[in-house]
Amino acid sequence: MAEVWTGSGDLGFFAAPHEELADLKVARTGAGFRGALSYTVTDLKILTGPDA
Template sequence: MRWRGVGSRGSRRRRATCTRPGCSRRPARRRRRCRPGARFGASVSSDERTLAEARVTLEAPMEDPSALLSRDTINLRHFPTLEVGRYDKPAVHELVRMDYADQQVADVWTGTSEITLFPAVGEELADLAPVRSGMGFRASMSYNVTQVEPLL
């Protein structure tokens, strides 16, 4: 399906329509996603049970996002053992700190945040529920991992 502009030659406003025979649909209008009051959310589930939900309600663009680049990032590296009978003994299971290069952030917005961790059988995540949540943010980010340092 191709879209083409329709209108008079001198007109600045153009309306797009589908070029398929018999199709009169117009493409959806692109809306700016980041604006005051916009909400973004995410959830984590395991075995059809919701373990966590998080939401950010945007308020304003962040003037200086350099504070986001100065934080350490800690990850859990986990590679399960696929051998029958040894599933509970992963090949790799360690906390690591990542070193980065060429970090870039763009379109950073801040706002209020909410996070809820739900109890689930066999999961300890709910025990880590935060007492309060601070500022939330939404951003586009890119980086190259240069080194992974295991934490003892």
């Protein structure tokens, strides 16, 4: 984890076509968190062929 921030939380949903999420009213929020996380994968297997 890097650059982790904590503070008061705020939550809102923006209107979007064909979505009802913006109609939800947030009752309360707790603490807010923001952080960055990354990882590296080095053992991938490349799949090829018709069954991949």
